[in-house]
Amino acid sequence: NAGVTQTPKFQVLKTGQSMTLQCAQDMNHEYMSWYRQDPGMGLRLIHYSVGAGITDQGEVPNGYNVSRSTTEDFPLRLLSAAPSQTSVYFCASRAGGLADTQYFGPGTRLTVL
Amino acid sequence: KNEVEQSPQNLTAQEGEFITINCSYSVGISALHWLQQHPGGGIVSLFMLSSGKKKHGRLIATINIQEKHSSLHITASHPRDSAVYICASFHTGGGADGLTFGKGTHLIIQP
Numbered sequence: 001n002a003g004v005t006q007t008p009k010f011q012v013l014k015t016g017q018s019m020t021l022q023c024a025q026d027m028n029h030e031y032m033s034w035y036r037q038d039p040g041m042g043l044r045l046i047h048y049s050v051g052a053g054i055t056d057q058g059e060v061p062n063g064y065n066v067s068r069s070t071t072e073d074f075p076l077r078l079l080s081a082a083p084s085q086t087s088v089y090f091c092a093s094r095a096g097g098l099a100d101t102q103y104f105g106p107g108t109r110l111t112v113l
Numbered sequence: 114k115n116e117v118e119q120s121p122q123n124l125t126a127q128e129g130e131f132i133t134i135n136c137s138y139s140v141g142i143s144a145l146h147w148l149q150q151h152p153g154g155g156i157v158s159l160f161m162l163s164s165g166k167k168k169h170g171r172l173i174a175t176i177n178i179q180e181k182h183s184s185l186h187i188t189a190s191h192p193r194d195s196a197v198y199i200c201a202s203f204h205t206g207g208g209a210d211g212l213t214f215g216k217g218t219h220l221i222i223q224p
Contacts, residue, residue: 102146103158
């Protein structure tokens with residue numbers, strides 16, 4: 001199993017550009033989440049999904065969109081990048097039990113100029 | 114709203130020392146996770162526990178439900194243990210996906 005994969009690993013954008021961060025998992029997990037990690041702060045939830053076709057907002061959803069057309073894939077779209085979105089982004093998945101182990105992707109380091 | 118506090122924020126120790134990292138939370142939870150993040154950035158799950166104690170190699174995690182407190186211990190610490198350790202509590206009212214994360218403890222083990 002590859003686990004949770006994310007692409008790209010690094011990205012530099014200019015303000016106003018859009019892009020999609022890719023996330024895929026091969027463990028047939030129902031739950032998938034996107035987090036951002038900023039210095040001095042804990043991981044913060046952007047969006048999450050409890051299964052194909054079902055998504056919902058987390059703590060910091062503004063400026064981001066998600067979709068879940070398949071169990072495997074959960075892309076995160078930045079609509080119009082802003083410097084405040086400079087961060088490290090992690091995708092995670094878990095089987096779906098209330099407290100199942102979370103599996104994290106390797107992260108995407110995004111810089112918005 | 115659940116809040117998760119970790120202490121210390123930073124810890125530097127010598128190789129071989131016994132390490133303790135603490136995590137406290139403010140509401141009743143279903144489970145508590147300990148995660149490890151190495152300088153390369155990847156995050157891995159170390160433990161998930163809802164009561165008592167778990168051990169894996171030199172790592173031991175304990176939780177006291179009544180006191181809303183968990184500890185992560187590292188015995189015979191080694192420079193390869195240098196990482197950020199994150200605790201995260203899970204409860205059905207906590208965060209949209211149930212998880213609330215601490216800010217992490219940055220551990221450096223010097224040879």
